[in-house]
Amino acid sequence: MRSFSLIDLVSLVYALQWTVLLVLLALAFGAPLALLLATARTSRFAALRWLAAAVIQLIQGVPLLGLLFFFYFGMPVFLDLQVPALVAVGVAYTLYTAGFLGDIWRGGIQAVKPAQWEAGACLGLSAWQQFRHIIGPQALRLSLPPTVGFLVQLIKGTSLASIVGFVELARAGQVASAATFQPLLTYSLVAAIYFALCLPLTLWSRSLEARLNGAR
Amino acid sequence: MALVEIRDVRKSFGQVEVLKGVSLDVEEGEIVTIIGRSGSGKSTLLRCINALETVNSGTITVEGQRVSTGMANLRQFRQRVGIVFQAFNLFPHLTVEKNITLAPLLTKKIGKGEARALAQDVLGRVGLTDKIDAWPEQLSGGQQQRVAIARCLAMAPHLMLFDEVTSALDPELVGEVLKVMEDMARQGMTMVLVTHEMGFARNVANKIVFMHQGKVWEEGPPEKLFADPRTPELRSFINSVK
Numbered sequence: 001m002r003s004f005s006l007i008d009l010v011s012l013v014y015a016l017q018w019t020v021l022l023v024l025l026a027l028a029f030g031a032p033l034a035l036l037l038a039t040a041r042t043s044r045f046a047a048l049r050w051l052a053a054a055v056i057q058l059i060q061g062v063p064l065l066g067l068l069f070f071f072y073f074g075m076p077v078f079l080d081l082q083v084p085a086l087v088a089v090g091v092a093y094t095l096y097t098a099g100f101l102g103d104i105w106r107g108g109i110q111a112v113k114p115a116q117w118e119a120g121a122c123l124g125l126s127a128w129q130q131f132r133h134i135i136g137p138q139a140l141r142l143s144l145p146p147t148v149g150f151l152v153q154l155i156k157g158t159s160l161a162s163i164v165g166f167v168e169l170a171r172a173g174q175v176a177s178a179a180t181f182q183p184l185l186t187y188s189l190v191a192a193i194y195f196a197l198c199l200p201l202t203l204w205s206r207s208l209e210a211r212l213n214g215a216r
Numbered sequence: 217m218a219l220v221e222i223r224d225v226r227k228s229f230g231q232v233e234v235l236k237g238v239s240l241d242v243e244e245g246e247i248v249t250i251i252g253r254s255g256s257g258k259s260t261l262l263r264c265i266n267a268l269e270t271v272n273s274g275t276i277t278v279e280g281q282r283v284s285t286g287m288a289n290l291r292q293f294r295q296r297v298g299i300v301f302q303a304f305n306l307f308p309h310l311t312v313e314k315n316i317t318l319a320p321l322l323t324k325k326i327g328k329g330e331a332r333a334l335a336q337d338v339l340g341r342v343g344l345t346d347k348i349d350a351w352p353e354q355l356s357g358g359q360q361q362r363v364a365i366a367r368c369l370a371m372a373p374h375l376m377l378f379d380e381v382t383s384a385l386d387p388e389l390v391g392e393v394l395k396v397m398e399d400m401a402r403q404g405m406t407m408v409l410v411t412h413e414m415g416f417a418r419n420v421a422n423k424i425v426f427m428h429q430g431k432v433w434e435e436g437p438p439e440k441l442f443a444d445p446r447t448p449e450l451r452s453f454i455n456s457v458k
Contacts, residue, residue, distance in 0.1 A: 122268070123319035124291040125291070138307075
């Protein structure tokens with residue numbers, strides 16, 4: 001046993017990059033997928049709506065831990081696919097993000113009055129132009145607070161990846177705690193780092209909201 | 217050939233038949249006012265002319281072109297037929313200028329400078345040049361409705377439809393919107409209006425169409441129709457709105 005030292009702190013900060021990478025991966029692949037789900041969920045075509053609803057329901061109904069286990073342990077077994085842990089975990093977080101953001105954005109799109117679509121259509125705009133210039137910007141503004149709320153959830157949710165042995169911030173905390181036998185100090189530090197990551201996001205969301213409301 | 221030809225149009229929503237065989241002509245430059253009680257099918261008829269609703273049977277042609285929600289060049293058609301709604305439906309996230317120039321920029325491929333000049337021009341026609349940089353929510357109801365009219369004018373439509381455009385306004389704001397419409401009428405715009413403003417119908421319209429129970433009950437020039445209603449339904453309607 002050794003005492004908690006600078007090295008342990010460095011290992012935590014070093015592991016933080018994997019947390020951040022996971023979040024970025026989930027957003028980079030999950031957000032476009034979420035947009036696709038949100039538009040399908042509000043589509044004119046019943047089959048698309050139904051399909052998107054089913055996908056969203058499935059993702060939201062399965063615990064994040066279940067998603068992680070499925071892709072980490074399941075991909076080699078069911079798909080006979082040996083993938084690095086980062087890929088398996090990345091896929092799980094991407095789907096998680098798509099399912100929740102997709103539903104949040106669906107709500108934003110539906111919160112814009114249908115008459116706004118109609119006003120655009122009456123000016124001769126295509127459905128895509130109506131979405132891109134009229135509905136989308138208004139939906140984005142409405143969805144901003146819950147979107148940032150989900151982002152904070154996502155950041156904290158990456159700690160679950162530690163369970164399948166992925167060494168991100170929470171897992172690095174476990175390692176440091178086991179080595180130093182100072183769980184209280186270590187986990188307090190881990191919590192503080194998560195907090196430091198989430199706080200600016202919340203503050204940024206608030207200022208963005210105020211700015212968007214001012215510009216109306 | 218009339219600019220708008222409506223022939224025996226029927227339209228149902230579920231079990232309810234709202235239009236029960238409507239026929240009507242609108243000549244170029246004509247101001248046609250549709251009056252009637254709530255539920256008589258006035259607004260539905262207007263929405264059918266702009267292909268916002270599909271008719272169940274009968275035909276509507278505008279400038280010789282058969283109108284339907286599935287028509288091949290629906291978007292180009294809608295650029296030629298402007299419609300203004302009771303609820304204005306301005307885009308709240310865009311300034312007055314952007315509200316007006318969004319569609320011309322996207323569909324007519326005009327430049328930014330040209331767009332600003334266009335916005336100034338159409339705002340001049342509704343008397344709101346000084347509001348070009350305002351946000352919709354900073355405007356009164358009457359001003360918002362005038363911007364909505366300007367937004368339509370920017371597309372240089374051949375026909376304008378007005379669906380109870382003064383019904384959501386405070387009484388003191390109705391006049392400014394009607395004045396804009398009178399100016400447009402004087403400049404020769406073909407207009408079809410659904411309205412409860414009998415003064416406007418009497419003084420500006422060339423033709424009054426009284427709708428009742430999904431049918432054109434009576435039509436004719438205002439002086440004749442108001443002075444000498446043939447049917448008891450129109451007579452009682454005129455008495456009730458006096």
